[in-house]
Amino acid sequence: MRLCIIPARGGSKRIPRKNIRPFCGKPMIAWSIQAALASGLFDHVIVSTEDEEIAAVAREHGATTPFMRPPELADDHAGTGVVVTHGIRWFMEQGQPVELVCCLYATAPFVQAQDLIQANAEREASDAAFVFTATSFGFPILRAVTYNSQGKLGPMFPEHIAKRSQDLPEAFHDAGQFYLGDARYWLENVPMFGPRSRIYLLPRYRVQDIDTPEDWTRAEWLFRAMQESRT
Numbered sequence: 001m002r003l004c005i006i007p008a009r010g011g012s013k014r015i016p017r018k019n020i021r022p023f024c025g026k027p028m029i030a031w032s033i034q035a036a037l038a039s040g041l042f043d044h045v046i047v048s049t050e051d052e053e054i055a056a057v058a059r060e061h062g063a064t065t066p067f068m069r070p071p072e073l074a075d076d077h078a079g080t081g082v083v084v085t086h087g088i089r090w091f092m093e094q095g096q097p098v099e100l101v102c103c104l105y106a107t108a109p110f111v112q113a114q115d116l117i118q119a120n121a122e123r124e125a126s127d128a129a130f131v132f133t134a135t136s137f138g139f140p141i142l143r144a145v146t147y148n149s150q151g152k153l154g155p156m157f158p159e160h161i162a163k164r165s166q167d168l169p170e171a172f173h174d175a176g177q178f179y180l181g182d183a184r185y186w187l188e189n190v191p192m193f194g195p196r197s198r199i200y201l202l203p204r205y206r207v208q209d210i211d212t213p214e215d216w217t218r219a220e221w222l223f224r225a226m227q228e229s230r231t
Contacts, residue, residue: 001098003183004042005087006032006063008106009074010051014211019049019106020057023216024223029054030061031109037062038113041120042102048087050074066090080179081189088183098183108177109223110206119180119200129185130192133175134199135207140168172199175207 008019008029020027026034029047036045047058048069055065067090073083084103091098100120104111115133123131142160147153155161160168179192190196206226208219 001044001091001096002042002100003087003091003098004036004045004102004104005084006036006045006047006058006104006106007080007083008047008049008054008058009069010049010054011074011076015213015216018210020054023109024220024227027057027061028109029058029106032104032106032111033058033061033063035111035113035116036102036104039116041116046087048083081186084186088186100180101183101186102178102180104178105176107210109219110208111177115200115202116178119178122198122200123180126198128198129190129196130179130181131198131200132179132192133177133202134172135175135202135204137171137173138204140165141171142168175202176209
């Protein structure tokens with residue numbers, strides 16, 4: 001069985017109820033559900049939540065909620081990995097073997113069905129345990145500077161601060177959208193950001209963390225611009 005798990009707890013602090021807050025015409029989570037369903041990759045697209053309202057919105061937009069997430073897995077300290085493995089084990093306990101698992105974040109409106117399809121094709125064509133979305137930094141991170149509370153500024157990597165940008169290696173970061181891997185690697189807790197993973201590279205304009213009101217506004221601007229460019 002191929003499973004897409006969308007974690008969506010109800011206790012978001014910085015943007016209250018952000019998983020179901022309206023984003024460009026739909027609840028935020030609906031965009032992730034829509035992409036997962038449209039990809040045709042999954043036998044089940046489920047939302048893992050402890051929140052009845054989120055569960056209802058998820059079902060309204062085509063996902064299923066076969067279980068409610070235990071409260072101990074819905075606090076500020078519960079990591080994504082334990083939430084995903086809880087979902088895998090739930091299906092296995094129902095006698096349903098799980099093969100492919102995708103953890104797709106609820107706040108990933110830039111995800112497209114084709115991203116999921118192509119990332120999985122890359123996974124199948126390689127020996128990777130996981131494939132996850134990433135993008136490049138817009139500025140060489142080895143030329144970063146620090147600025148402390150006393151107003152003192154200094155290079156984070158003094159040995160690189162005078163080097164030309166073109167002489168420094170390109171660096172990448174997690175795009176925070178989805179993570180694809182065989183169920184056994186999730187259960188074995190294979191490190192996501194390790195040598196057994198590959199990245200599915202996205203352009204920077206399709207990547208935006210949504211943790212603050214400023215992030216939300218910027219994401220809506222980018223999303224609307226992308227929608228308009230397709231019309």
